[in-house]
Amino acid sequence: MALCHDGMRENMIKREPVKNSDQVKVTFVVPHDPAQGAIYVVGDFNDWDTTANRLIRRSNNTRSVALRLPTGQRFAFRYYSEDGQWFNEPDADATEPNEYGSVNSILLT
Numbered sequence: 001m002a003l004c005h006d007g008m009r010e011n012m013i014k015r016e017p018v019k020n021s022d023q024v025k026v027t028f029v030v031p032h033d034p035a036q037g038a039i040y041v042v043g044d045f046n047d048w049d050t051t052a053n054r055l056i057r058r059s060n061n062t063r064s065v066a067l068r069l070p071t072g073q074r075f076a077f078r079y080y081s082e083d084g085q086w087f088n089e090p091d092a093d094a095t096e097p098n099e100y101g102s103v104n105s106i107l108l109t
Contacts, residue, residue, distance in 0.1 A: 012091045013107065018068060024109045027066040028079075028089070032057050036081040043077025043107070045069055050080045069109050076104040 014027040028041045039055045045067065046052040055063035069075065076096065079087050088095065092105035 011089050013089060015109070017071075021068075022071050023068045024071050025066055026069050026107065026109065027064055028055065029062050029064040030055060030079060032061045032063050036083060036085070038082040039063055040080045041065055041067075041077060042080045043104075044075045045077070055079075069107075071109050073109045075107045075109070077107055078104055 011028075011030045014029065016025045016027075018025055030039060040050055041053045041055065042048050042050050053065050053067060055065045057063050076098070077089070077092075079089065081087070086102065088103060089105040089107075093108045094106040095103045096106055098104045
């Protein structure tokens, strides 16, 4: 687990196989920042729907959401905050340029 200089956890992605399934449970975690308002994980896996997968505030001062995704796939994604800001996952498997002149995070399952 990576820690920021102030002891808070940095963004991270956790993966767990789903038993008897060809899916993996992927948990997206970001530090809680009240100034950002709601945060969503948005990507290929939800057709880039900016309201489909909201990260929920946890007691450890983080926000997270878990999704079941097919194994052996590659997904582009980003985080979106309700104040209109997009940001990436530093723990992503890779990054790639997108059509908007920015960069997407890449998740490999």
